Amino acid sequence: MSRKSARWGLVIVFLITVFLSYFIKDLRFNYVFEDFFPVGDADLKYYMEFREKFENDNNYLLIGLENRPSIFEQTFLSKVDSLSEKLRQLEHVNSVVSLTTSERPIISQAGFYRLPYVHIEEPERYQQDSITIYQSPLLKGSLVSNDANAVAILLKHDELTSKKASDEFASTTLATIQSFNFDNYHVAGKIHAQKVFVSKLQEELLIFLSASLILIVFFLAVTYRSWWGVLMPLCVVLISALWILGIIGAFDKPLDFIMVLLPTIIFVVGMSDVVHIMTKYIEQLRRGNSKISSIKTTFKEVGLATFLTSLTTSVGFLTLLTASIKPIQGFGLFTAIGVFVAFIVAFTLIPFSLLLLPRPHISKKLIHRSRWFKVLSNLFLKVLKNARWIIWVNLILVVLSIYGISMIRINTRLIEDLPDDDPLKQDFVFFDENFGGSRPFELTVEANGDHSIFDLPVLHQIEHISQYLTDSMYAGSVVGPHVIVKSLNQAVNGGNSNAFTLPESNYEKRQVGKNLKRLLKRNDDIASIVTDDQKLGRISMRVGDIGSELSLSRTRRLRRYIQETTDPAIATYKITGTSNLIDKNNEYLARNMFEGLGIAFAVVAMIAGLLFRSFRMVIVTLIPNVIPLLAVAGIMGIFGVTLKLSTSIVFTIAFGIAVDDTIHFTSKLKLELDKGKSMLYALKSTYLSTGKALMVTSIILSGGFLTLILSSFGGTFYTGLLISLTLIFALVIDMTLLPVLILHFSGKTRVEKKRNEG
Structure with missing residues (x-):
């Protein structure tokens, strides 16, 4: 590749970035309650028919008004009545029912007439009114609380399909309530909850992006200790994020509480690609190779493995298309696209930039004298010496995990994701x-x-x-x-x-x-x-x-x-x-999760089979990635983390990302075996060559997902925590159990067989 081609390549990347960035202005946040209904369910079809014949059962707001020591106080009741009347006059309001608007129908020989349950202007009648009210099953516990300290207003409104109309109506209603200066008021209902959720989503997206950016800069500075080692990877992840956000905007896909995870995922996944490229490039320069030779070797040895890891990660997200819920399907599709976007950006921007930039000053100290080499050499020897202990520890871990899994409960609440002190949850x-x-x-x-x-x-x-x-x-x-x-x-x-x-x-x-x-x-x-x-x-x-x-x-x-x-x-x-x-979504969670994992396992098995053409190696590749999933599932059961909409996606995401380390390891092992090395020598060379990149990427990935614990949504918090734990478990097992399994259960490779035959 010539320098001229590299310049044109950067220009094309720049133009694509500008083009896709234009659509970011079309991004919108939304939280549509009905989107979380199970797609294709017979009960959903019946409910849609129900709505046509009657009404949407969710088009209402509940307004609770407190007054202590009792609601039977003239000033309070007058304000309730005035509020009811003012709410009735709002646009989109169909009906308003409250204690002060409720009446008893009377049919007598004199005709039909209605009597109010409460005579607001006659306080002397409040005692008798209260007796009548609490004898009415229609009012007690429905419009008046049992302790007579609160009343409720039921407001039914039109079907508001757009976010703008819903937000405006919710804001107008809230302003109307606040104008009466009640001591305590509470509001519940779909459009109110949606407005609060979307507002939180906007705040948290900024928090996640900022935290991820700070974390990435810190890790890069510590790892590479050079301006280009920080700036180049940062450009890759930022451009990748701009591309995928632009694609989302172009397809008019709203950002809901699941989609806000996407930029963080692209940041950390894109960084994984960059770290593998940069680590290999620096290693080649340290060996004394020229810049051009180092670039070629890097992309020859890392290119296929990174493509395969991007493929497996994308498949992990694409398996979410098996879910019965539209937001999860959309999240899986666009995140899978984002993973390949990050791969494309990394393998265009980095080689073009490295070709145009001067050769960086890299210490030429011998590889075997580096700190990483010594650490990894000692670790490899300890793994070989303690092979039996490693196998037994993992077997015990599996048994404990199965025990924990038996304790997992599938449960979800409408507002469980919010903390207990959140005003919406308290309402x-x-x-x-x-x-x-x-x-x-x-x-x-x-x-x-x-x-x-x-x-x-x-x-x-x-x-x-x-x-x-x-x-x-x-x-x-x-x-x-x-x-x-x-x-x-x-x-x-x-x-x-x-x-x-x-x-x-x-x-x-x-x-x-x-x-x-x-x-x-x-x-x-x-x-x-x-x-x-x-x-x-x-x-x-x-x-x-x-x-x-x-x-x-x-x-x-x-x-x-x-x-x-x-x-x-x-x-x-x-x-x-x-x-x-x-509620019926719970019936689909476990099935969707196992279907997704089954597809992901099959793809990884196919890749391992193509690489080694050995059934044993397929099993060896899968085991180190199944155990971390079992361990995290066991932790969920033991610590009472319920399986719900948000946490159910953890396993397919974590598997798709965690398997990257195994793919990089086994791909490098195949390259070493193809050079004619024995299994033990090839395994050691692979361990020392890939160990640093695996550790650095796993730390960055785990740290990136840990930023999600800053979320006020419980589901997002646990998603970040559980995926981080899975990646750490996967790293430890890849660096300990995987070499043991390869050495003891792989048998002779095709290369070894050919050498023996020769």
Whole structure:
């Protein structure tokens, strides 16, 4: 390659960088709750049909307002009423329900009229009002807390599909609440949580990039102790990051809480490529070779291995395409692209730059006198002397890991990733403790045969299920067709709280039936509970954020209860809703993880098979990379780190990156064997040649991922910590167990066989 070609190469790299950097302006942050539904699931299809017939069960905000010692204070109730009215006037608001807007329907000979539950302007009636309120199942624990210290406002809003519209509405609503200067207020709901999450994502992306940059500069300065040894690798990772961010912007892919990991990963993976190149180049210069000769040797010996490691790392990320969740699929695809982007940048920018730069001043001291050579020589001898102990220690580690794995739990919460002192998490906990929860939970009931939803046999079944939901699932604010009929029965009985039951006497049945027909004709609100043909109804409630493990267990018990206590000839029931779909992700986590790892194992096995054409070497290559995964999984189980959406991707990512060391080691071993060396001599030469690069890259990779522990999201924290641990385990095992396995289980290589035959 001529200097002119190198200059043109740098110009092309520069132009591509400018072109892709243009699209970075199109990057946007987003956190769309519905994106985390399991793709292709039958329940998802049913839920989409449910939304078409009724409404999106997540288009609401819960507003909690505290007042101590009691909510029954005129100034407070007046402010609640004014806030309710002001919220109702906001754009995109469909309805607002609060204690001060709730009324009891009365049906008498004088006609139909409504009475307020609380008479705001008449404080002398508060005591009687409180008795009436706490006798109402529709209000107690739903709009008023059991201790009478808080009220809730339920605000339903339009479907807001764009981030801008959602953020503006959330901000306007929050500003409206703050304008009334309540002592304590709490807000929960999808659009509010999304706004908070996206804001945190933007902050943390900057933190991760800054921390990674500082860490990389530090390691490079310590390792190479020269300006070009710092600047050149830094240019590679920065340009790689610009390229992949530009590609993401060009494809209009939003950055969610998983995608913000990508720049950090590209930083550390790109640095791994650079370290292997730079270490080999310096080694060749130290041997007294010319600059051109050193460049050629470096790219001949490191090029194939680095390509293979980029391939295996990309495959590790591409296996995430087997996941059932779109954000994980997108993360896997774009990170895999980013890994090869880093490879392309490293193997164009570095050779072009090295060719144009003057030969660096490198100490020509003999290789065998260097500090690294002495350390690695002593370590290699200790590995050979303690081969049996190394095998036994790893066997014990595997046994302990399997024990830990048996303790792993699959569990996730909607806001578990946030720390306990985060205001958003505290708001959700407030609603869990005072109002039955903030997670929507839905059932549909379909009347069969000649029955309609409002037939008493159907309503009695619904009533029994509703009672089970309240008693066994601790659901709050259960609403369904039975509530409509019970409210009408209460109305025809003069508003008596004791009459909030299904009609029993013939008179009640006639009166309720007559008024129900009138209600169905003029009340559009019922359309959100019952379809026009009165064959399909909805039972809606809120539950606490108890975790998917417990939620799925309760859901299974609910299904059994329905199966055992209801007659399908009368009506059939189906669980649906957004919370059910999020919980169902747990059923896919383990399967997706094993599918991804299986694909990654197969690719690594294929590469090892092509390199050595030996089944034994395939096994030898896989074992050192399986043990670190088992060890980290065992640590998760022993220390109670649950397997969830964020931590489930750790294993495929870690395997794809950790196997790089093994590929570099075995690729170098093959080159040494092809030179006609014996297995022991080739193994020693490989150990001494690759040892420094493996250690340096592993430290940089681990340090880079450790920057993720700065995250306030628990999932991101554990992702960084667990991947770092996996890489450290992989390094230790590659430097100890791998040589032992190669020496004792590889058998004669093709090169040795040819030499013996000769």
